[in-house]
Amino acid sequence: xxxxxxxxxxxxxxxxxxxxxxxxxxxxxxxxxxxxxxxxxxxxxxxxxxxxxxxxxxxxxxxxxxxxxxxxxxxxxxxxxxxxxxxxxxxxxxxxxxxxxxxxxxxxxxxxxxxxxxxxxxxxxxxxxxxxxxxxxxxxxxxxxxxxxxxxxxxxxxxxxxxxxxxxxxxxxxxxxxxxxxxxxxxxxxxxxxxxxxxxxxxxxxxxxxxxxxxxxxxxxxxxxxxxxxxxxxxxxxxxxxxxxxxxxxxxxxxxxxxxxxxxxxxxxxxxxxxxxxxxxxxxxxxxxxxxxxxxxxxxxxxxxxxxxxxxxxxxxxxxxxxxxxxxxxxxxxxxxxxxxxxxxxxxxxxxxxxxxxxxxxxxxxxxxxxxxxxxxxxxxxxxxxxxxxxxxxxxxxxxxxxxxxxxxxxxxxxxxxxxxxxxxxxxxxxxxxxxxxxxxxxxxxxxxxxxxxxxxxxxxxxxxxxxxxxxxxxxxxxxxxxxxxxxxxxxxxxxxxxxxxxxxxxxxxxxxxxxxxxxxxxxxxxxxxxxxxxxxxxxxxxxxxxxxxxxxxxxxxxxxxxxxxxxxxxxxxxxxxxxxxxxxxxxxxxxxxxxxxxxxxxxxxxxxxxxxxxxxxxxxxxxxxxxxxxxxxxxxxxxxxxxxxxxxxxxxxxxxxxxxxxxxxxxxxxxxxxxxxxxxxxxxxxxxxxxxxxxxxxxxxxxxxxxxxxxxxxxxxxxxxxxxxxxxxxxxxxxxxxxxxxxxxxxxxxxxxxxxxxxxxxxxxxxxxxxxxxxxxxxx
Numbered sequence: 001x002x003x004x005x006x007x008x009x010x011x012x013x014x015x016x017x018x019x020x021x022x023x024x025x026x027x028x029x030x031x032x033x034x035x036x037x038x039x040x041x042x043x044x045x046x047x048x049x050x051x052x053x054x055x056x057x058x059x060x061x062x063x064x065x066x067x068x069x070x071x072x073x074x075x076x077x078x079x080x081x082x083x084x085x086x087x088x089x090x091x092x093x094x095x096x097x098x099x100x101x102x103x104x105x106x107x108x109x110x111x112x113x114x115x116x117x118x119x120x121x122x123x124x125x126x127x128x129x130x131x132x133x134x135x136x137x138x139x140x141x142x143x144x145x146x147x148x149x150x151x152x153x154x155x156x157x158x159x160x161x162x163x164x165x166x167x168x169x170x171x172x173x174x175x176x177x178x179x180x181x182x183x184x185x186x187x188x189x190x191x192x193x194x195x196x197x198x199x200x201x202x203x204x205x206x207x208x209x210x211x212x213x214x215x216x217x218x219x220x221x222x223x224x225x226x227x228x229x230x231x232x233x234x235x236x237x238x239x240x241x242x243x244x245x246x247x248x249x250x251x252x253x254x255x256x257x258x259x260x261x262x263x264x265x266x267x268x269x270x271x272x273x274x275x276x277x278x279x280x281x282x283x284x285x286x287x288x289x290x291x292x293x294x295x296x297x298x299x300x301x302x303x304x305x306x307x308x309x310x311x312x313x314x315x316x317x318x319x320x321x322x323x324x325x326x327x328x329x330x331x332x333x334x335x336x337x338x339x340x341x342x343x344x345x346x347x348x349x350x351x352x353x354x355x356x357x358x359x360x361x362x363x364x365x366x367x368x369x370x371x372x373x374x375x376x377x378x379x380x381x382x383x384x385x386x387x388x389x390x391x392x393x394x395x396x397x398x399x400x401x402x403x404x405x406x407x408x409x410x411x412x413x414x415x416x417x418x419x420x421x422x423x424x425x426x427x428x429x430x431x432x433x434x435x436x437x438x439x440x441x442x443x444x445x446x447x448x449x450x451x452x453x454x455x456x457x458x459x460x461x462x463x464x465x466x467x468x469x470x471x472x473x474x475x476x477x478x479x480x481x482x483x484x485x486x487x488x489x490x491x492x493x494x495x496x497x498x499x500x501x502x503x504x505x506x507x508x509x510x511x512x513x514x515x516x517x518x519x520x521x522x523x524x525x526x527x528x529x530x531x532x533x534x535x536x537x538x539x540x541x542x543x544x545x546x547x548x549x550x551x552x553x554x555x556x557x558x559x560x561x562x563x564x565x566x567x568x569x570x571x572x573x574x575x576x577x578x579x580x581x582x583x584x585x586x587x588x589x590x591x592x593x594x595x596x597x598x599x600x601x602x603x604x605x606x607x608x609x610x611x612x613x614x615x616x617x618x619x620x621x622x623x624x625x626x627x628x629x630x631x632x633x634x635x636x637x638x639x640x641x642x643x644x645x646x647x648x649x650x651x652x653x654x655x656x657x658x659x660x661x662x663x664x665x666x667x668x669x670x671x672x673x674x675x676x677x678x679x680x681x682x683x684x685x686x687x688x689x690x691x692x693x694x695x696x697x698x699x700x701x702x703x704x705x706x707x708x709x710x711x712x713x714x715x716x717x718x719x720x721x722x723x724x725x726x727x728x729x730x731x732x733x734x735x736x737x738x739x740x741x742x743x744x745x746x747x748x749x750x751x752x753x754x755x756x757x758x759x760x761x762x763x764x765x766x767x768x769x770x771x772x773x774x775x776x777x778x779x780x781x
Contacts, residue, residue, distance in 0.1 A: 017040050018096045018117070018200070019041075019044045019093075019094055020036060020041050020043055020095060020098075020197070021090070021093060021098050021115070022036070022045075022059070022063075022101065023048075023100045023105075024099075024101045024102045024103040025048045025057045025058075026058060026059065027186075028101055028102045028122075028186060028190065029048070029057075029058070029102045030058040030059045030061075030062045031190045032099065032122075033046065033062055033101075034062060035191075035194045036194060036197060037066070039198070043066075044068075044069070044094055045068070045070075045071060045090070046063035046069070046071070047071045048063075048070065048071070049105065051072065052386070055384070056072075071089060073086050073105075076106065076107055077108055079511070082108040082111070087108070087111065090111055091114060095114070096116050096117055097116075097200060098111070098112065098114075098115050098119035098120070098154075099119075100119060101193055102122065107119075112155075112156075119153070119154040120152065120164060120193075120197070120200070121152055121154050121161070122150075122189055122192070123135060123159055124136050124149050124181070124189065125139055125147070126148045126149075126166060126168055127152060127159060127166075127210055128160075128210040128212070128215035129215070129216050131158055131159035131160070131215070131216065131217040131218075132159065132218050132219060132220065133220045134218060136180065136181060137177055137243045137244060138216075138218040138221075139171065139243075140171065140175060140177065140239055140242050141240055141243035141244075142239070143235065143239045144171055145170065145171055146168050146169070146171060147169055147171045147180055147185070148168035149167055149185055149188070150163055150166045151163075151196040152164055153207055159217075162206075162209055163207075163208040163209075164196050164200075164206060165192055165195060167189075169183075169184040169188070173265075174264070174265050174266075175242065176246065177242075177243070177245060177246065177247065178246055221244060222248055223249065224417060226249060227250075228240060228241070228252045228261070230280065230299075231282070231284070232298060232299060233298040233300040234266060234296070234297065234298030234301075234302035234303055235266060236298065237304055238266050241304075241306065245261075245263070245264070249262070252282070253281055254279075254280055254281075259309055259310070259311065260310040261308075262308040262309070263293070263319075264304055265305050265307075266303075267302075267304060275289050275291075276289045276323050278322065278323075280296075283296070283297065284297055285297045290305075290320065291320055292305055292307075293306055293320050294307075294309065294319035294320075306319050307319055309322060314401055339376050339399070339400060342372060342375045342376055342379065343359070343396060343399075346364060346375075349363060350362050353396055355396055355397035356395055357395060359372070359396075359399070361394075369390045369391070370387065373386070373387055384406070385406070391494065392489060392493075416624065416627045416628065418432075419443060420433060420434065421463075421464040423463075426522065427514075427518040427521070427528065431519060432515075433464070433519060433617050433620060433621055434620040434621065434624050435464050435465060435466050435467065435617075435620065436620075437467045437469055438623035438624075438637060438638040439637050439639075440476070440484075440633050441631075441632070441633030443620075446467040446468050446469050447470040447471075447472040447473050450470060451465040451466060451468055452465070452468045452613070453466070454615075456523070457525040457760075457761040457762065458522070458525060458761050463617070466616050466620075468640065468641055469639040470641070470645065471646075473639060473641075473646075474608070474645075474649040475649070478579055478608055478650075478655050478656060479655070480634035480637060481579040481608050481634050481635070481637055482578070482579050482606070483634055484606045484632055484634030485604075485605065485606045485634075488632050488634060488635075489632040490604070490631075490634070490635045493604075495550040495553065495604070496550065496551045498550045498602065499548065499549075499602070501631055502543050502544075502550065502598070502601060503543075503547045504629040505626060506540050506547065509540045510540050512621070512625065513536050513540065514532065516536045516539075517531040517536045518531075518753070519621055520536065520589060520590055520617075520618050521760070522752075523615050523616075523617040524586060524589055524615045524763050525752055525760040525761040525762060527715075527752045527758070527759070528753050530715060534591065534715075535588055535590050535618075536591075538591050538594070539593070539594035542591075542594040542598045543594060546598040546599055546602040547598075549602045555571055556572050557570065558572070575604075576603045577603075577657045577658045578605060578606070578655075578658075579605070579607075579608065579657055579658075580600045580605045580657065580658045580659070580660065581607075581609075581610070581659040582597060582600070582608070582609045582610070582659075583610045583647050583659065583660070583663065584596065584612060584662060585663050586614050586615040586718075587715065587719065587763065589615040589619060590618040590619070592662055593611065593622060597609060600658075601635070606635045606636070607636055608639060608656070609637065609638050609639065610639050610640070610643075610646045610647055611638065611640055613640060613641060613643070614764045615763070616638075616640035619638050620638055622638070623636060623637075643667065647667075651674035651678065652674050652677075652678045654679045656679075656681055657679075657681055658683070658684070659671065659681055659684070661683070661686070664688050665687040665688045668687040671685070686720065690724040691721050691722065691723050691724055692723065692724075692725045692726075693708060693723035693727070695708065695727065695732070696729050697732045701732070701739065704736065705739045705743060708740065709743055709744070711723035712726070713747070713759060718762070718763055
């Protein structure tokens with residue numbers, strides 16, 4: 001009689017103890033990692049984001065504690081292609097499955113498809129509905145009755161891969177992004193992701209093609225697009241507010257300022273409570289500030305109640321206290337937010353902790369900072385602090401405000417909005433350029449909407465319209481730079497952190513090196529290969545050089561005779577000047593900006609830069625990269641415009657403490673005079689010159705010809721140290737001239753984007769005309 005064996009899925013493990021690579025970040029990624037290890041899987045590598053301000057991501061911290069290899073790649077791709085070294089390191093771990101529990105980086109398909117079992121991703125919506133990065137927000141905004149998450153197989157689309165597993169939950173009437181995430185999407189999402197791995201382990205994981213019917217994609221919810229449209233029903237208003245609660249926060253203009261709304265609930269009673277009227281522009285009727293909160297009305301006559309409000313400066317109040325004198329700056333704290341207990345335990349020598357109590361003035365030291373950060377983490381699980389945060393908010397009130405904003409996810413900068421000018425098929429690439437002024441961290445139109453055309457010197461055709469700064473724009477930019485220096489994060493930042501930002505900026509410039517060189521070529525006529533090496537390459541090197549100087553700017557002590565009975569100490573301390581104005585020429589648009597700006601920033605100054613009016617585009621692209629690098633608002637400001645308007649106002653402005661200028665001697669004299677008369681500001685001038693090159697008869701003729709031509713024609717002769725005068729000993733004059741003429745005939749003059757071009761077009765028409773006038777006598781003789 002044959003013997004029969006029966007196997008059940010729970011008893012048979014088709015792929016026991018898989019080798020898994022976890023690619024992601026955050027507390028969610030940490031929990032998935034821990035549960036996978038509990039299941040007996042071998043985590044062969046954790047791939048997460050780089051440390052932020054010296055603090056590792058929670059996933060990295062957990063893996064490092066277990067001795068698991070951790071890789072912190074800032075990016076996986078460069079210019080659209082996988083980075084070979086990154087791919088090599090990833091493949092070396094030998095993963096059989098990639099698990100992406102929460103990943104903010106773009107992972108190349110080469111990595112996605114490498115493991116034998118492929119890659120799976122967690123997504124917090126019921127796909128195919130709400131594809132995109134703000135899925136939870138849109139689930140609530142649309143008023144969905146069901147929410148949930150999907151674990152799917154990664155493909156080359158955006159959240160379009162086959163479904164492996166889904167779990168759903170009821171969406172409660174007053175759910176916010178935080179509440180549904182903490183109640184269901186986080187805890188059950190961890191379980192669901194681990195369960196999906198188990199299904200793969202036993203060979204039972206399905207691949208269900210996502211249906212086209214019901215598929216939606218919504219963009220990322222940001223502060224700028226979270227403004228409330230009041231012409232909606234009460235339910236729609238409620239869904240909009242809770243769908244943006246806490247991040248990015250639904251807002252409206254009230255009493256001339258931006259007010260953000262939190263804690264919305266629908267009101268069943270049709271009879272409004274008594275309260276004080278609050279005019280809200282665009283609303284069908286005024287709101288009512290009641291004892292319960294702020295009562296709002298939809299266009300259907302129904303009501304909703306908002307419990308908390310946030311002012312533009314970050315202060316939070318109960319909505320019921322909106323009109324109470326002195327209460328508008330109060331903070332409503334939850335139990336998690338009451339961090340004063342920690343302060344009290346550390347500052348035991350202080351009888352009473354008040355808003356003005358300063359952590360360090362009360363005797364706290366560096367170890368107390370570590371203790372404060374760690375104790376706050378214990379009391380508020382989701383609050384991730386860095387030591388630097390304490391140094392940036394030293395009083396109790398500042399510290400609490402900072403913690404509140406972090407807990408509510410409102411401490412980050414709004415994402416940069418850029419109205420790009422896009423050019424396709426330029427130098428075999430597509431380039432995107434800002435064209436507006438850059439003031440206080442935002443691209444903005446000039447006063448009155450004034451613009452001008454910047455011209456491509458190769459063909460004389462316009463490239464795009466560029467905002468033309470006015471005097472009022474200069475005042476705004478200087479005010480922003482002054483505020484950033486005196487009151488903002490930049491002025492409080494330690495030098496090492498400044499250096500980190502500058503290194504990051506240099507990395508971004510290198511990442512965009514080809515695009516920057518292409519923009520430089522079409523805007524200034526610079527030969528592309530030279531722009532790549534010199535205009536852009538040296539700019540990158542400059543920022544890296546000065547980034548290293550940030551924490552090495554120091555004073556000295558000076559020996560003196562003791563003045564008895566006192567013991568005196570004499571020392572020097574180097575401090576930043578403040579707001580620096582930088583006026584740069586057109587011959588090296590980006591490099592001249594880098595030479596002047598990098599030194600100013602390394603010292604801790606803020607800058608207002610006026611690029612040459614004929615070559616503004618790389619400066620505006622640079623502005624975009626400073627924002628992406630994380631420079632605080634107001635630190636860098638870029639104002640394309642005329643010298644007579646923008647340059648003159650910068651020279652005259654009383655809040656500008658130093659001005660650097662490269663240009664003509666005539667304009668330099670005017671600048672020095674204006675700077676002296678206005679506020680005796682410091683001035684650095686690099687003015688016109690006429691460098692001589694002297695060649696004697698005993699020279700190496702080949703070298704003399706080569707160097708003579710280079711001194712004249714390098715960068716089309718648009719060079720501050722160009723040899724404006726060549727003196728050749730009479731006995732070799734004719735030979736030298738003959739050799740030079742022969743070599744010049746070999747030069748290719750033409751399109752600067754052509755790799756074989758030696759000499760591109762002169763920078764702009766007026767300059768070409770000036771040169772033509774100067775060479776006429778030589779041609780006639």
